[in-house]
Amino acid sequence: MNTFGQLFRVTTFGESHGPAIGCVVDGCPPGIAIAPEDFRHDLDRRATGKSRHTSARHEADEVEILSGVYEGVSTGTPIALLVRNVDARSKDYAQIAEQFRPGHADYTYWHKYGIRDPRGGGRASARETTMRVAAGVIAKKWLAEKHGVRVQGYLAQIGEVVPHGYDLSVVEDNPFFWPDAAQVPALESYMDALRKSGDSVGARVDVVADGVPPGWGEPVYGKLDGELAAALMSINAVKGVEIGDGFAVVAQKGSEHRDHIAPDGFASNHAGGILGGISSGQQLRCSVAFKPTSSLRLPVDSLDIHGNTVEVVTTGRHDPCVGIRATPICEAMVALVLIDQALRHRAQCGDVGTVSPRVPSVAVEAGSELEPQAGGKR
Amino acid sequence: MNTFGQLFRVTTFGESHGPAIGCVVDGCPPGIAIAPEDFRHDLDRRATGKSRHTSARHEADEVEILSGVYEGVSTGTPIALLVRNVDARSKDYAQIAEQFRPGHADYTYWHKYGIRDPRGGGRASARETTMRVAAGVIAKKWLAEKHGVRVQGYLAQIGEVVPHGYDLSVVEDNPFFWPDAAQVPALESYMDALRKSGDSVGARVDVVADGVPPGWGEPVYGKLDGELAAALMSINAVKGVEIGDGFAVVAQKGSEHRDHIAPDGFASNHAGGILGGISSGQQLRCSVAFKPTSSLRLPVDSLDIHGNTVEVVTTGRHDPCVGIRATPICEAMVALVLIDQALRHRAQCGDVGTVSPRVPSVAVEAGSELEPQAGGKR
Amino acid sequence: MNTFGQLFRVTTFGESHGPAIGCVVDGCPPGIAIAPEDFRHDLDRRATGKSRHTSARHEADEVEILSGVYEGVSTGTPIALLVRNVDARSKDYAQIAEQFRPGHADYTYWHKYGIRDPRGGGRASARETTMRVAAGVIAKKWLAEKHGVRVQGYLAQIGEVVPHGYDLSVVEDNPFFWPDAAQVPALESYMDALRKSGDSVGARVDVVADGVPPGWGEPVYGKLDGELAAALMSINAVKGVEIGDGFAVVAQKGSEHRDHIAPDGFASNHAGGILGGISSGQQLRCSVAFKPTSSLRLPVDSLDIHGNTVEVVTTGRHDPCVGIRATPICEAMVALVLIDQALRHRAQCGDVGTVSPRVPSVAVEAGSELEPQAGGKR
């Protein structure tokens, strides 16, 4: 389905080259100030055409608020957001309308539905994620205002390149969301060479969330980590999700992995802020693997819908590394999971505080709020 | 919540040391032959006490069918399954009732609910997964009978040890679900030493599914891979999930990753059988990272619910590597996702075949059905 | 929430005097021809301003299809429909922005959300039902094409006036959806007098559906009648719902109520086409009670948000009998329930036909397809 969330529900619609994309945000708490300009910052971070390292398609992404906001404040009724598609060059795609591009959803949509909109990938285009980012803006606002939660993503790997250091204060100052400013010129060269080669490359995005209180999440099938995994894996091109130390736990010993609890807080954060599916009050940490886009100028053999062999060459405008612009999308999905779990927690346990006043307050480890473990986690 | 699935819905209940655990399977198609003995094989694979490498707790896990089956056949009404807890030694846990065991859900349950059942981990115990396996048995049966789908898991890493070869025909013949028979004696020694040390270790489980037809999955928030990620991440102790090449895609080029389509089928399977959230007809491949259990005889500092520092020593019966027994659990979760998506696909697109008879039939690559990529995928 | 349905899901948004109203139809089967002009007929039936007996507000209700349709055919992705509000005279409502109009949702919205959009009733306006009708058009199309199902509503009572006869062929020929043409002039006079008096009146709407095959519905909480009741009661101003003989069953004997089954079909239809929550193949019959609108020119005492006593006079444009225009809305809700249940039935039981070929075919009773029981049912 095209709805995300249980109580804070986001329904998106729209194809890459259709007249518009949009979403309906249902279940939003009343009383949040929301204006069209609130969406600008994150939509710009996600937008193409901002640097030569992303697709050249330029969309203004002007958000129109159609409902749910009265005199600048959310009323509790569904908030509909609309963005018109402007720079859609459908002729680019005419030649591939009947081809199955390798690595794309063409083949599977065709088998599932018996029909597909081939223009720009139709519904399978990452353009859909524009509305995830827009909905995420509302979620981030509420999380920050109500709970002081801050969600921050950054790029943790491009191809074989990993950061030499992790300074999240520089992430917004370069086109790669890269946490080491000194590496940025080298990355620019790397990407220029990649683009010239006509090839693409994968990436890893990390997202951290600070300020999440203990208690969010549900312990079995609605686990906080389970829903984060679903949310992040639902982003186009994602092939892996990790919480905390992720796959590194395979080679760890229990004595090494378990995070000691001292009177002044947890001594480490291998768990990534989640125990038994419920937030522990520590920093939430997750990682996402993005595959390299399959839309390349380099020709490749494939089939068309009639079973004929064809050579596919994609001449549209594409990102050589889709993981870069995915950073705000990952943040949005984390924020959407958090607000939904926060509301669900309030529903079932809204008065637990009065039941157990003895619950100790555990401090987040000093100095590590926005920094990965010393030495890198991998 | 404690319900999994949209149309084939499994609701589980029960605590580790309560009177019983059970589940309700709702939405099951009518006409499937189901008998209590059908559950034996997979429950035995998941059970403790079968070898010295798993917890010594012994549960017969006798399944009672309470409803939904008439004269040995499912009727379409909810199937309730019940397993009484027998070998629950709650006194083992008396000393830790007020302690927060590091790496466990004690702390987070306490903060969420203000109360918790400390006996054997209560609801957070992996005992809950018994019912996932039981429900998975029904799902596997329907998938096999209706679609010829076969789901198979195996252990792909314990600590630093990886298989030297992948022969899935030997997986059921050793207590580790290990795909290389020659390594089993060494693994036994490894586990004996680990158990003696009082420590635990992580593991990686791979699951493959063969015979999945193209078209299962929903393209945006109900993606097949997104739901697999949620399903697998919802298993106790899981910290990472991969589809296809998983995190290896970060370092791949697009020209390398995209799977060419030839007239006789796909030339490779980096995607793991899913494109755009929908099955492609290739082998489904996923990997899961299990953390080392935190229940160790080795003492560790922590707090109790009053904020006092305590030294925690866990003397109950625990697995030194929870990943081993997790293999059938992972299979069950994959099967539950598949049957649910199969039913959802039939709901929306049950007549698509008649609409587009031209859809080409693509063969799964020869010789690779139950074998990972040559040379290992990582 | 603002989403209706499990598999055929309709999410609506928009306020009476906001910039637009719209909906997202998710889960629609692919392959249905859909064009903007398809919505014209039913939207016109629902529209105000068509006769002097409804509100004078005039909305063109031009539907824009934003997504989910490619080259005139549904693709299986979400269909977004948008209607701009044109004739919204918000100044009409300025004086009542802080008043609680008796019989309206002003008071309850205020208590629930602490804020409300007072313009034209905001989200509580029946303008929202425009999108129900639009979504219902798609449902009706699929039901008719796939299953030959036809859904027809008519007015069965206005105030104390009941039809003298039931000829459904005349229903579309008068502004009251009235099944007895001879009474129409008297009804016109009745309504003229009512409008002059400044008062309003209630109404009863009947809806029948022919061609529903046996087997749709779920037997416990997803009963076909239960979902019809929820669907119809969710329409603005509805205070009662009946299936089949409805409240008349209170005074019936069992020997009278139970519908005999003869080789050539059911001998009567007191049940209204539903047994045990599942359709029986007979004509589906339901009735809906609409209260008289509370928006009157006649003054009434009330409070404002500050607790002060105020005299409320509603000068906006309103229907003297909201039940009249509700006829197509009721039809739409019935159609939405039916398509949703049809898809759910196909999901779980899509292959039952092959299991039990012996199921007898039972004919619907002769001559009664579109006629209530002789003598009227009450």
Place this chain on the structure above:
Amino acid sequence: MNTFGQLFRVTTFGESHGPAIGCVVDGCPPGIAIAPEDFRHDLDRRATGKSRHTSARHEADEVEILSGVYEGVSTGTPIALLVRNVDARSKDYAQIAEQFRPGHADYTYWHKYGIRDPRGGGRASARETTMRVAAGVIAKKWLAEKHGVRVQGYLAQIGEVVPHGYDLSVVEDNPFFWPDAAQVPALESYMDALRKSGDSVGARVDVVADGVPPGWGEPVYGKLDGELAAALMSINAVKGVEIGDGFAVVAQKGSEHRDHIAPDGFASNHAGGILGGISSGQQLRCSVAFKPTSSLRLPVDSLDIHGNTVEVVTTGRHDPCVGIRATPICEAMVALVLIDQALRHRAQCGDVGTVSPRVPSVAVEAGSELEPQAGGKR
């Protein structure tokens, strides 16, 4: 599906003559004292065999709590309740295994599933409602303790007999839940004669809820009245549901129906405590129509599954008026809707009180709390 509710979710299972019936209550707030004996009172009110006016089947209905309660208090994890079937005489039903009893779900189950459990009606038996009542006990407890809400049902009509007066204090003192003690002897005679005749009769049940605060309910598809309608219509044998004045509104004028708001509260309660789908703080009032049971000793023509004509005579033990025992079932369903809406309201609007402290407090009308409108509402 067999799950009721969004956040307070009840999943029931079990057939009339299977080994057991049960339910899983998920999403229950932690901290509620729950003991097996808590279920006794309402289960006894629903039970058969308590007077000669109900079925002679005798079930002890001993509730076993399988999970979710630790040391007598709910923990927030799923509460599973189990009741073994004891007095199931399946031989009573052997003769009708292949017959379609008129007025029963036999025919529709057969068409839907191609298979059915004929023993005692299987899943379609009202025995399922035992677990609704059990789950309702938990809901009532929470509603009473947290919000002071009290839910009370009574019989408002049997056949043509209506109460002469409404004194709810006598309802629990007679086997008919009848609000006029003086009429009880006459009712006993009426029922004796009915039973002897072999026939059955319909009934109307009213339910009122006091203490519901303003603000519960969701304004469009999750309307409080819409969910009450679905909940009540989902009870076996229900054919109609009314809120407030119900079908009487059809003949009302708007000036008569709208409830004035005075400084000391509402002047009347035609709306039944709900405006725009949201509770107003007034008494909640609903009515339910129960059809006469179709299980009669009087023979009737029908078909069997092979299409042969058969004469059906039901010799099992049945209620001559199923509406009588339905009173606690109706109460339970109302309570389940209320707790679910209460939790959903807390999720979205849990902090609205602090946003709008100016909301006026409106008193419930004096003297009418547990009494219908003077003169009766119909």
